[in-house]
Structures are given as C-alpha cells and as structure tokens.
Amino acid sequence: MTMMKGDPSADRRTHVPDAGTTSAEAVEKARRDMLHEGRVKKRTRIGADVVCEAILRQGVDVLFGYPGGVILPLYDVFGDYPELRHILVRHEQGAAHAADGFARATGRVGVCLGTSGPGATNLVTGIATAQLDSIPLVAITGNVPAALLGKDAFQEIDITGITLPMTKHNYLVRDANELPRVLAEAFHIARTGRPGPVHIDITKDALQQETRAEHPSEEEVIAGLPGFRPTLDGHPRQLRTVAREIANAKRPLILAGHGILIAEAWDELRELAEKASIPVAWTLLGIGAIDETHPLAYGYMGMHGWKHVNRAIQSADLLIALGMRFDDRVTGNVRSYAPHARIVHVDIDPAEIGKNVAIDVPVVGDARHVLRALLPLVAAVDREARASYFEQLAEWRRDSEAASWHGSGMWRNGLLSADFVIDQIGEANHHDATMVADVGQNQMWMARYGGYRRPHSHISSGGLGTMGYAVPTAMGAALGRPDKTTWAVCGDGGFQMTIQELATLVQDRIPVKIALLDNHKLGMIRQWQEIFYDSNFHSSTMVGPDYLKLCEAYGIPAWKATTPEEVRPAVDAANAVDGPALVWFEIASEQNVFPIMPAGKGLSDLIEDWGAET
Amino acid sequence: MSADGGTTNAAAPAARTIPGTGVGRRHVLVAVVQNRTGVLNRVASLMRARNFNIESLSVSHTDSVEISRMTITIHGDEFAVEQATKQLYRLIDVLKVQDVTDEPTVQHEFALVKVRATDRNRGEIVSIAEMHRGRIVDLAGDAVIVEATGTEPEVDALIALLRAYGIKEIVRTGAVVMARGSQSIEEAVKR
Numbered sequence: 001m002t003m004m005k006g007d008p009s010a011d012r013r014t015h016v017p018d019a020g021t022t023s024a025e026a027v028e029k030a031r032r033d034m035l036h037e038g039r040v041k042k043r044t045r046i047g048a049d050v051v052c053e054a055i056l057r058q059g060v061d062v063l064f065g066y067p068g069g070v071i072l073p074l075y076d077v078f079g080d081y082p083e084l085r086h087i088l089v090r091h092e093q094g095a096a097h098a099a100d101g102f103a104r105a106t107g108r109v110g111v112c113l114g115t116s117g118p119g120a121t122n123l124v125t126g127i128a129t130a131q132l133d134s135i136p137l138v139a140i141t142g143n144v145p146a147a148l149l150g151k152d153a154f155q156e157i158d159i160t161g162i163t164l165p166m167t168k169h170n171y172l173v174r175d176a177n178e179l180p181r182v183l184a185e186a187f188h189i190a191r192t193g194r195p196g197p198v199h200i201d202i203t204k205d206a207l208q209q210e211t212r213a214e215h216p217s218e219e220e221v222i223a224g225l226p227g228f229r230p231t232l233d234g235h236p237r238q239l240r241t242v243a244r245e246i247a248n249a250k251r252p253l254i255l256a257g258h259g260i261l262i263a264e265a266w267d268e269l270r271e272l273a274e275k276a277s278i279p280v281a282w283t284l285l286g287i288g289a290i291d292e293t294h295p296l297a298y299g300y301m302g303m304h305g306w307k308h309v310n311r312a313i314q315s316a317d318l319l320i321a322l323g324m325r326f327d328d329r330v331t332g333n334v335r336s337y338a339p340h341a342r343i344v345h346v347d348i349d350p351a352e353i354g355k356n357v358a359i360d361v362p363v364v365g366d367a368r369h370v371l372r373a374l375l376p377l378v379a380a381v382d383r384e385a386r387a388s389y390f391e392q393l394a395e396w397r398r399d400s401e402a403a404s405w406h407g408s409g410m411w412r413n414g415l416l417s418a419d420f421v422i423d424q425i426g427e428a429n430h431h432d433a434t435m436v437a438d439v440g441q442n443q444m445w446m447a448r449y450g451g452y453r454r455p456h457s458h459i460s461s462g463g464l465g466t467m468g469y470a471v472p473t474a475m476g477a478a479l480g481r482p483d484k485t486t487w488a489v490c491g492d493g494g495f496q497m498t499i500q501e502l503a504t505l506v507q508d509r510i511p512v513k514i515a516l517l518d519n520h521k522l523g524m525i526r527q528w529q530e531i532f533y534d535s536n537f538h539s540s541t542m543v544g545p546d547y548l549k550l551c552e553a554y555g556i557p558a559w560k561a562t563t564p565e566e567v568r569p570a571v572d573a574a575n576a577v578d579g580p581a582l583v584w585f586e587i588a589s590e591q592n593v594f595p596i597m598p599a600g601k602g603l604s605d606l607i608e609d610w611g612a613e614t
Numbered sequence: 615m616s617a618d619g620g621t622t623n624a625a626a627p628a629a630r631t632i633p634g635t636g637v638g639r640r641h642v643l644v645a646v647v648q649n650r651t652g653v654l655n656r657v658a659s660l661m662r663a664r665n666f667n668i669e670s671l672s673v674s675h676t677d678s679v680e681i682s683r684m685t686i687t688i689h690g691d692e693f694a695v696e697q698a699t700k701q702l703y704r705l706i707d708v709l710k711v712q713d714v715t716d717e718p719t720v721q722h723e724f725a726l727v728k729v730r731a732t733d734r735n736r737g738e739i740v741s742i743a744e745m746h747r748g749r750i751v752d753l754a755g756d757a758v759i760v761e762a763t764g765t766e767p768e769v770d771a772l773i774a775l776l777r778a779y780g781i782k783e784i785v786r787t788g789a790v791v792m793a794r795g796s797q798s799i800e801e802a803v804k805r
Contacts, residue, residue: 227708339630350703354633355633358633
C-alpha cells in the first residue's frame with residue numbers, strides 16, 4: 001500500500017500507477033500519446049481548435065469522452081492543448097455521468113463528448129439525468145459531414161432530434177464560423193437561471209473547416225439571446241407577503257431543495273432559519289443545504305424520508321419551499337399533502353410554481369437573491385416563542401430515529417445492516433467526503449444515514465433515478481474536487497451496469513473509493529415485490545462475480561466486510577490508498593428501506609416494519 | 615395512523631386542491647419566436663411531451679426576417695393553458711407568449727374546398743360560396759375549388775352547406791389571430 005501524497009490537486013497529471021505494476025507502462029504510453037509529445041504545432045486554426053479554446057475560456061480543464069470516426073478531428077488537436085485534460089471513459093454514458101459529477105461537485109459546467117450514432121445515443125441517459133436534476137452540462141457530439149446529413153450515412157442518427165426534448169437547448173452546427181457563438185451560448189445557457197444540459201452536434205467538416213471567427217464576450221452572448229432572461233430578483237410585494245406569512249405562522253417549516261445548492265444560498269438559508277426560528281427539512285437533492293448537525297436541521301422528507309419530517313410537513317401551518325419542485329416522491333398524493341399548510345414557493349423557473357401543488361405565495365427568483373432581499377423584512381422570532389412546537393418536533397424525532405437505526409450494525413440473524421455501513425463511511429470521512437449514491441435502496445440509505453455537513457457533499461440521481469450512476473459520476477466529482485475524498489456507494493445491481501469504468505479509474509489514477517453494498521438482489525425491486533406484489537419475486541435476484549478477484553484483475557486494492565467489526569477498518573484501509581479502492585460489503589439480502597410511502601398514498605400513510613435487532 | 619400528532623385542530627382538513635379546474639375550453643395562444651432552425655419542432659415537441667393537445671398551429675414570418683409568429687389553438691383548462699405558456703417560455707427561442715382567448719381579436723382562417731360539381735348544380739355552389747364571402751378559384755368539368763375565409767364557425771358553416779354536393783378534399787390553415795386596436799405583440803417584443 002502506498003503512502004498518501006501531499007495535496008492531490010498540486011499535480012494531477014502525475015497520477016500514474018506505481019512503477020512495477022503491470023499496467024504502469026501501458027498507462028504512461030497512453031499519456032504520451034494523448035499529449036502528442038514532440039509534436040510541433042504548425043497549422044491553421046480549425047473548428048476543432050475553436051471547441052478547445054471555448055472550453056478553456058470557460059474555465060473547464062477536464063472533459064470526458066470517447067473517440068469515434070467523425071469526432072476524430074477534435075482528438076487530432078487535443079495534443080495541442082495540454083492544459084485540457086481528456087479522460088477516456090469506457091462507455092459514453094460514463095462520460096456524461098462524469099461530467100455531471102464534475103458539475104455537481106464544483107458548481108461549474110461539466111463537459112462530455114462522443115462521436116455520432118452509437119456514441120451520441122450512449123450519452124443520452126447521462127444527458128437525461130442532467131436534465132431532470134438541472135445540472136449544467138455541455139455535451140458535444142460529432143456528426144457526419146454536412147453533405148451526408150439525412151442520407152443514413154454510417155453512424156448517422158438524428159441526435160439533435162433525440163436530445164431536443166431532454167435538453168435545455170441544443171444545436172446542430174455545420175459551419176465552423178458559428179462555433180464560437182454556439183459554444184459561448186451553450187455554456188451561458190447551461191449555467192444561467194435554472195441550469196441544464198445543452199447539446200452541440202457538430203459535423204465533421206465543420207470541425208475541420210478553417211475559421212478566424214472570434215469568441216464573443218458574455219455581453220454579446222446575452223444580447224444574442226433575447227428569449228433567455230431568467231428572473232433573479234423576487235418581486236418586492238411578494239417578499240413582503242412572505243415576511244407576513246412567516247410572522248403569522250405558528251408551525252412554519254422550510255423545505256430546502258436543490259435550488260439552495262445551485263444558487264449557493266446555504267448561508268442565507270441558515271440565516272433565515274435562525275432569525276425566525278424555523279426548522280429545515282430537505283429534499284433528496286437538497287441534502288447539504290444545511291449542516292445536518294445544525295439545531296434547526298430536521299431531516300430528509302418524502303417517500304423514504306424520516307417519519308418525523310413527514311409528520312412535521314403534515315402538521316405545518318406554513319411551508320416555505322425554496323428551490324424545490326414538489327416532485328411526487330416528495331408529496332405523495334397531493335390531495336392529502338400538508339393539509340394545514342399555506343405554501344410559499346420560491347423557484348427560479350416560473351413553470352415549476354403551481355405545476356404540482358397549488359401555491360398561496362409564489363416568488364419567482366434565484367434563491368440567494370430572494371433570501372437576501374427577504375431577510376431584512378422577516379421579523380426575528382425567538383426559539384422560546386415556538387417552545388411547544390419544538391418540543392413536539394423533538395419528541396417525534398426521538399421516536400422516529402430510535403425506531404429506524406440498527407446501532408449494533410446488525411439486521412436480523414446477525415446480518416450486516418446497510419444503515420450502519422453508510423453511517424460508518426460518513427464517520428470515517430469526518431462527514432466531509434463527496435458521497436455519490438447509485439439508485440435504489442442504497443440511494444435511500446445514503447440519503448437517510450450519510451450525515452452530511454457541507455454543500456455538494458452528497459450527489460444522487462434524483463429525477464431520472466439512473467442505475468449505474470455512482471461510479472462514473474464519482475470520477476467527475478473526484479477530478480472536480482481533488483481536495484475531498486470521493487466515495488461511490490452502489491448496490492450490486494447498479495455497480496454491474498457501469499462496471500467497465502473501473503479501468504478508467506486505473507488508467508487515469510482517479511482516487512474514487514467504491515462501497516459496494518452487495519445483497520445479491522435488486523434490493524428496491526425485491527422490496528416492492530415483497531410489499532406491493534405479495535412477495536411474488538421475479539428477476540430481483542442477482543448473481544455477481546467475486547469482486548475481490550475482479551478488483552485484482554483491474555489492479556484495484558479491495559477489501560471485504562461481512563460483520564460490523566470489519567466495516568470501519570475496511571473503510572479506513574480504502575481511504576489510505578492513493579488511488580481507487582473498493583470495499584465489498586456483504587449485507588442482509590432481505591433488509592428493506594423503511595419507512596416507505598406507497599405510490600398514490602400520502603405522507604401520513606407510511607409503512608414501517610423495523611423488525612428486531614439481533 | 616395520524617401524522618398530525620394531535621397538535622392541530624381535530625376537524626379533518628379539506629383535501630388540498632390539485633391545480634386546475636378540469637373544465638377545458640378552446641384557447642388561442644400567440645407566440646413570437648426567433649426564426650431559427652427547428653423552432654417549430656421545439657414547440658410541437660414540447661406540446662406533445664407535456665401532454666397538451668394542439669388543435670391547430672399556424673406559423674409565418676413577421677415583418678422582421680429574424681422573428682416568426684405562431685398561432686396555437688389548444689384545448690384545456692385555465693391551469694393547463696397557463697402551464698403550456700410557462701413551458702413555452704422555457705424554450706430559448708421563444709420571445710413572447712400571450713393567451714388572447716379573452717382579448718378582443720380578429721380570428722380568421724383560410725380554407726380551400728374541392729367540391730363535386732355538375733352542369734346542373736354549379737350555379738348553386740357558386741351562389742352559396744358568394745353568400746358566405748367565398749369565391750371560386752378553380753373550375754373543372756366535374757369539380758370546383760371554393761376559397762373560404764372567415765372565423766372558424768363561418769368556415770364551418772360554409773363547409774357544412776357544401777357537404778351536400780360531395781366534398782372531394784379540404785385544406786384549412788387553422789386560425790390566425792391578431793389583437794384589435796393599436797397594441798402589437800411584435801412591438802412589445804422589440805421593446
């Protein structure tokens with residue numbers, strides 16, 4: 001085992017395997033190939049150069065991609081931009097997820113690329129994930145030369161037709177002279193207002209075409225997009241109304257969503273909560289908006305949220321929803337949702353307000369702008385003034401937390417309990433790691449038991465629920481925040497969906513730690529079949545490989561833990577590796593995530609069956 | 615199971631209303647959009663994906679080559695139509711959307727109707743067309759093409775009368791609409 005180096009961000013390019021390992025020479029050769037070492041730049045500027053220049057101008061220095069026929073002109077010039085690091089993934093879905101992870105961990109725009117046809121369609125799942133979760137992403141694909149468009153040429157598909165309904169905007173570029181404007185617009189649109197993915201499809205001949213077109217300034221970009229003017233500031237009259245609602249409320253509750261993280265409004269959120277003594281609940285993507293140890297941090301809401309949080313929502317007389325969208329996993333049946341509450345809804349996207357739930361006080365604006373303007377208008381409320389409310393909340397919380405925690409580390413029959421594993425990973429990393437969830441039971445255990453204390457420390461595919469998300473996303477998160485340890489937590493189902501990216505971790509020495517929660521099941525499917533389909537199990541049992549042998553084959557250090565005592569040492573050992581590592585947790589195969597709100601039911605209709613600890 | 619923990623008043627609360635009245639009617643939206651490749655596709659795709667039913671959609675250039683204008687008629691309740699409007703605004707190329715359903719407007723459409731005609735009834739068809747401000751734009755041995763303009767009910771009425779003679783084919787543009795008075799949605803965009 002190697003020693004930890006100093007600041008891992010100091011020289012990321014030196015991350016090559018230790019001399020003597022089997023793949024060290026191969027990795028070094030690949031690196032030399034990518035840098036075109038020894039090549040002298042002496043040629044005219046072409047469309048491909050514009051793409052590289054534009055990405056660097058945006059402050060992005062790492063991108064994720066996979067080459068192919070029509071995107072090769074871009075790969076032909078990469079060597080001339082050594083400051084732009086290209087990560088060669090093993091499947092384009094991994095490229096899109098990695099760019100997504102980079103964006104979520106840093107708040108900056110992530111960039112991924114692929115070739116035409118299958119390269120482009122493989123990106124689609126990752127682009128859709130970014131669309132549903134409002135992630136700033138620029139996805140670049142090559143397409144066949146313009147003269148062949150529409151001719152069903154080799155690897156031609158109408159990819160802009162495919163991405164049109166699942167991007168914030170998209171472009172098909174056939175003229176290199178348009179590339180500076182299109183690239184600049186794409187980055188501006190991706191990160192401005194409600195963020196989202198932008199797809200740029202570029203014909204091969206445009207990538208090869210000589211051009212002198214200059215990059216526009218941000219002002220020129222904005223002037224060229226008259227139909228894109230997001231509202232940042234809340235309407236003053238509405239803000240006064242919000243302040244009045246807060247003053248009148250006896251049982252107010254803040255619902256913090258992803259918008260707090262996107263707008264970087266966590267300080268303002270905390271100030272509002274403290275000034276008016278309002279507890280804070282959060283959505284899946286709102287995790288990290290407030291330090292979970294803060295006295296006013298109350299918990300995670302929704303289908304698998306904490307019972308005490310859902311009780312608080314159902315009894316609140318005022319919900320202050322900040323940058324969230326009343327997803328069906330949050331509300332359950334809308335008719336029985338928060339029956340006593342008036343609702344204030346702050347969101348930057350006017351289309352979200354009133355979409356799912358009727359709103360009493362709508363405020364369109366950026367969470368940070370709105371909260372800054374709102375804070376001086378809100379009357380300070382002493383915590384004592386809400387004493388009975390806080391007593392009730394504390395009592396509910398004690399009951400709910402005590403019931404739902406396997407503190408011994410064991411579920412029934414001495415089997416390892418997943419909540420304990422997640423808790424231990426959080427503890428071992430002092431709750432400062434970037435924790436990337438996959439999808440399913442592991443995702444819900446992560447949301448409930450991770451114990452998050454800083455913004456962007458929890459990453460999860462919320463809207464699309466993309467299995468196979470964790471490992472590739474963690475690659476991008478780790479490269480974006482090399483100062484933080486990055487853990488990908490997956491089940492055996494999701495892990496096997498994108499398992500090929502293990503080779504990417506090795507080749508580019510990306511220090512992702514993987515926690516594999518192996519229950520030999522598609523756990524959430526098994527849970528639904530048990531509870532909602534009368535235990536009629538079908539296709540929810542999974543055979544996997546020997547993951548220690550698998551990791552050995554890839555050259556990744558790995559440990560296995562099957563008892564509570566083995567959990568912490570394995571996590572610590574993985575953390576001590578300078579590079580990727582994996583811990584294989586053999587957990588109980590029949591453990592369910594509770595509570596669960598059945599689809600179509602309300603937040604008061606939670607099912608729980610905690611069973612007895614052994 | 616009671617989730618309110620007894621802290622709230624005992625009376626069962628009323629069910630939260632789901633947005634929308636459920637009572638649909640025809641709405642007319644005017645959208646001013648940038649004349650860029652694919653903008654029609656974007657609008658049509660959005661309406662399909664969001665489950666809004668387009669009854670008719672008419673697109674044309676405006677006085678500016680950079681700007682196009684769409685007249686969209688959809689069926690839905692006030693909430694659904696407001697959602698459609700908001701979703702349209704999310705498209706980068708959309709500059710302005712206005713629901714003109716309850717505004718004073720001129721709403722006209724244009725139709726061509728090819729009707730079977732014989733020497734005996736051709737005169738009748740011509741006079742029916744003329745009574746409805748239509749005109750004959752093509753004359754063949756056994757058919758005529760009637761050009762009709764007017765509001766949708768007016769065009770419907772003329773077509774109903776022509777049906778008695780046997781309609782061979784019809785093409786209708788769907789309504790195009792403009793607000794009465796001096797106000798202009800296009801000038802509003804330029805400001």
